[in-house]
Amino acid sequence: MRLRAINKNYIAFDVISKCILTLFTMFCLLPFILMIIGSFSDNTTIMREGYSFFPSKWSMAAYEIIFMYPKRVLDAYRVTITVTLAGSILGVFLISMTAYVLMRTDFRSRNNISFIIYFTSIFSGGLIPWYILITNYLQLADTLYAQILPALMSPFLIILMRNFMTQSIPMELIESAKIDGANDFFIFFKIVLRLVTPGIATVGLFLALGYWNDWYRSLLFMRSPSNYSLQFYLYNMLNAAKALAELAAYGGMPSFGAELPNETTKLAMAVVATGPVIMAYPFIQRYFVRGLTIGAVKG
Numbered sequence: 001m002r003l004r005a006i007n008k009n010y011i012a013f014d015v016i017s018k019c020i021l022t023l024f025t026m027f028c029l030l031p032f033i034l035m036i037i038g039s040f041s042d043n044t045t046i047m048r049e050g051y052s053f054f055p056s057k058w059s060m061a062a063y064e065i066i067f068m069y070p071k072r073v074l075d076a077y078r079v080t081i082t083v084t085l086a087g088s089i090l091g092v093f094l095i096s097m098t099a100y101v102l103m104r105t106d107f108r109s110r111n112n113i114s115f116i117i118y119f120t121s122i123f124s125g126g127l128i129p130w131y132i133l134i135t136n137y138l139q140l141a142d143t144l145y146a147q148i149l150p151a152l153m154s155p156f157l158i159i160l161m162r163n164f165m166t167q168s169i170p171m172e173l174i175e176s177a178k179i180d181g182a183n184d185f186f187i188f189f190k191i192v193l194r195l196v197t198p199g200i201a202t203v204g205l206f207l208a209l210g211y212w213n214d215w216y217r218s219l220l221f222m223r224s225p226s227n228y229s230l231q232f233y234l235y236n237m238l239n240a241a242k243a244l245a246e247l248a249a250y251g252g253m254p255s256f257g258a259e260l261p262n263e264t265t266k267l268a269m270a271v272v273a274t275g276p277v278i279m280a281y282p283f284i285q286r287y288f289v290r291g292l293t294i295g296a297v298k299g
Helices: 003-041 043-049 060-068 070-103 109-120 126-138 147-149 155-168 169-178 182-193 199-211 218-221 230-251 255-259 262-295
Strands: none
Touching: 003 070, 003 255, 003 262, 043 262, 060 109, 060 230, 060 262, 070 109, 070 147, 070 155, 070 199, 070 230, 070 262, 126 147, 126 199, 126 218, 126 230, 147 218, 182 199, 199 230, 218 230, 230 262
């Protein structure tokens, strides 16, 4: 009788927990669904009736505006994808190598260097010295390097990866490999990197999201439209649409500008910008959760 009661309680708890998780998931998905539906809605209908999951009128006007110049959109995608892939791969490699050095207990200066890295996350030189360094000294203005190099390494990600390695890799394994004649490069590439796959996925996702969503470095350093990132290109387009609508409202241009679908364009831009990231996230989600959980343990 007691076993049956336990089984009934377990089944009841399982059903209730799954229902709660399903409800919570639906609450998380509904804004994305509303964003997609709104991007295909008529702008006038939204302004008159508000946002709806079942709009009375559909329209592709927002996407027609975004892809009015398809070459520029493709160039923006090319720049963003190139910067994201190059920055994420190189950043993961440098952060992993730095974290490996800092987790080694036989490295005497690891605490001092860790403090210096952590110090830069609290205090920085400021925007003007950073801008002068990139443009005047490194001569990286209007190049993709100006979008890649400044975000390669982050104090938070270095500490996260170091803690993950400390929790996942026993020093006895490294010492035994050294006894067998393995050098540091062999240990790092053949042993360490294979044991920290969740941490690499976590750091790579953080870097990729940072590069993909960045528009500020394009604003500061890019002069050629062909080097604009996707986010900055969409940002410029949205500002241009707002300016045209305001000019039309004050009689500065024909009334066509007042009919620009500003609201649906914002939603369509969000779909265009976040679509690839949303599609890629499920493939690395399990590594991301595990790496973030283990790496967050204080080491």
